Amino acid sequence: MYTSAPTDANAQEKRKAWTVPMLADAKRDGRRLVMLTAYDAGFARTMDAAGIDVVLVGDSLGMVVQGHNSTLPVATADIVYHTACVARGLSKALLVADLPFQSDATPERALDAATALLQAGAAMVKIEGAGHKLDVIRFLVEREIPVCAHLGLTPQSVLRLGGYKLQGRDDVTANKLRGDARAVAQAGAALLVLECVPTGLAGAITADLAIPTIGIGAGPHCDGQVLVLHDLLGVNSGHRRPKFVKDFLAQGGSVEGAFRAYADDVRSGAFPDASHSYD
Template identity: 75%
Template sequence: MYANPAGGETSPVTLPQLMQARRDGRRLTMLTCYDAGFARAIDAAGVDTVLVGDSLGMVVQGHGSTLPVTVADIEYHVSCVARGLQHALLLADMPFQSDATQAAALDAATRFLRAGAAMVKIEGAGFKLDVIRALVEREIPVCAHLGLTPQSVLRLGGYRVQGRDEEAAARMLDDARAVEAAGASMLVLECVPSPLAARITHALTIPTIGIGAGPGCDGQVLVLHDMLGLRHGRRPRFVKDFLADGGSIQGAIEAFVREVRDGTFPAAEHGYA
């Protein structure tokens, strides 16, 4: 699936391998990426999954949110990252309104898979359940995303922890079960209280990947620029600057992989009660 300019055999991570890792209790690693050079560094460190996130709107394009990112933007960056990967499984974010209808989602997701992705990520539940089902029925793997969903920033009134009261927590648990039933193969939980994320993880059979969701998930994801300390303004509590300790970009990525797998990261101070 992935381009290999140097030639030779490739051994890409597969969805069954991610499911087996969950069953074996091996923590999964994910980083965002937007170009071939960083993709090679991430791949060399043994990261399991790579996400071309709509976070590129903020960390690459300089926007104030993810909303301006287009299907063409994601498609371009997926093609760049795919050329740098031989091992990690590549996910593509479905940008704002690209999954508003089943037809639009099928068109965008097909473009992303043709560009080199192996899975697409969809924010939310509700009517998105039908979108997830439609894609999965057409052999397009889906990663769901619940909790803080950045494409909902206008409705949420900012980037806030989700699921803190009992009603919201119960609704998120129901949504998590629903996206799994719709066919999602993985679930990202963002800015969710650690006890709730652990409860959701226990309730599902698919891997959960946390960001600001505590250590109880099956894996962890960070935005590449955040974990390298390349962030303007206040750093969220769930972010760790791995470059400060790693000594180099390659060392920082390797430290992230090591600390996620041995349970050092995230620590209690990186989560929410």
């Protein structure tokens, strides 16, 4: 049974700083993980105060910060810069940073990029896809770099996919996605983001794995949830709002209140509901 963490100021002061092994502990203990994206120290500091567990410096910054139409133009230097900014605002949350497009094309390139991100303050790097990325995951983990995998809708594959679409709709693609999830876990990933995946499939993958799953448009049965900061606050990023997005600012009354409302709803299981999920 999932439990909700206390959010009063004293409890937040006493909570421990997150480490990578604590992610598996959370899944074992039935505690839903709360993740948000951040790109600067101010928002990161507010997320920390609101009790957010994991903060992601996503290559989503290409779309919501830089104004691009996709994440493809984002460079490693961009992620390094924003990771260093966010790291200065955190004392409790675990910091994850994206490996941007083609920075993980080979294990050696991935090692260089991941090293720069960890030196900037990240505790883990995120890699999209499986296939040849399995060798990259193994290569990094063997060299003491924790990895978060990312399956389902992988935004760096937007050209091949032909847009931002739900993945795993039919038996063939669902079985492949389930097999890929097992493979990234076996390769050494300690966390898995599932994006735009039907609720039932995401639940089956979550049950398959010993590592936690983090959903975004993947229904309520994942071990945690992530949203893009701008989506959570209802900021117009110039792109179509997906079904799984919810504006928590109106609910929370302030930025920190929005973060707390989101965290409470994730931990209680109130978010996402059917209106923010895919059948």
